[in-house]
Amino acid sequence: MKAPKDQHFLVDKNAVERIAGLVRVEGRVVLEIGPGTGVLTRALLSRGAYVRAIELDNGLFSYLQEEFAGETASGKLMLVRGDATKCEFPAFDIVISNLPYSASSKITFRLLAQGFETAVLMFQSEFAERMLAPVGTPECGRLSVMVQTYACVERCFELSPKSFSPPPQVRSMVVKIHPRGPIFPIHDRQLYADVVRALFSHRRKTSRNCLKGSSGMLDRTMVDHLLSVIPGEILSSRPEELYLEDFATITNMGAEFRDRGNSSACR
Ligand code: SAM
Numbered sequence: 001m002k003a004p005k006d007q008h009f010l011v012d013k014n015a016v017e018r019i020a021g022l023v024r025v026e027g028r029v030v031l032e033i034g035p036g037t038g039v040l041t042r043a044l045l046s047r048g049a050y051v052r053a054i055e056l057d058n059g060l061f062s063y064l065q066e067e068f069a070g071e072t073a074s075g076k077l078m079l080v081r082g083d084a085t086k087c088e089f090p091a092f093d094i095v096i097s098n099l100p101y102s103a104s105s106k107i108t109f110r111l112l113a114q115g116f117e118t119a120v121l122m123f124q125s126e127f128a129e130r131m132l133a134p135v136g137t138p139e140c141g142r143l144s145v146m147v148q149t150y151a152c153v154e155r156c157f158e159l160s161p162k163s164f165s166p167p168p169q170v171r172s173m174v175v176k177i178h179p180r181g182p183i184f185p186i187h188d189r190q191l192y193a194d195v196v197r198a199l200f201s202h203r204r205k206t207s208r209n210c211l212k213g214s215s216g217m218l219d220r221t222m223v224d225h226l227l228s229v230i231p232g233e234i235l236s237s238r239p240e241e242l243y244l245e246d247f248a249t250i251t252n253m254g255a256e257f258r259d260r261g262n263s264s265a266c267r
Helices: 013-020 039-046 058-067 069-073 101-114 125-132 142-150 189-200 207-212 220-229 244-259
Strands: 029-033 050-055 077-081 094-098 118-124 151-159 172-179
Touching (some): 013 094, 029 039, 039 050, 039 094, 058 077, 101 142, 118 125, 125 142, 125 151, 142 151, 142 244, 189 207, 189 244
Parallel strands (some): 029 050, 050 077, 094 118
Antiparallel strands (some): 118 172
């Protein structure tokens, strides 16, 4: 089977079993994004999961169809040919995947928006570390804030390049994600996402200057209002120094102002 460029397949059988065993999947519907040659798919099926797998590569998709003809015929496996950054996800309870690294961010945000019980995901270690970085520390970023607002992330284990074929140049990390409601109430989730994006688009600047430079992302009248009501200690902090509560406060003040009919039509 010819591997698509830039994709690294898990060949470490121990690692495959560890990943498949991190959550009880018997009788559950598991979404797998990027099954590749089906090494993890097989481990999940043998544990009694119903697997829904989305594969982008045509060659791999045809290979999987042949290799798993029995399991697809019995309904234990559903193969979807598609791009997981865009296509509709089939219904599922749990997601377990060795994600394509180039699309990790987009797919993770899509999964969080859709909702799930638990996710076991493998990422490039550097990406996973950013997701795990505590909010309010220099390592945190938009990804850490957005993921930790809606979920708890648990570090499971790291894998060396030797576990893959061909070996990548980076280490990989498996994490478990447990969604939960936001700790601080958020009145408008889309506005929250826009506020976090606007603030982290200039992470070395103060929040005041990030908001001033947020045209195209946030309504200008709302920003002028926010600059006059947000507490000074938030405005003079950099986004990486803010806490989840601060992002919620900024959003809720903005939503309240807009809902009073004060926003302008332009951004
Ligand atoms: N799960 C397999 C394993 O562990 O060996 C393969 C993992 S490989 C890192 C990523 C897989 O995702 C490849 O099979 C690749 O073709 C597929 N892929 C890449 N981009 C994708 C996308 N946007 N949607 C769905 N699958 C994608």
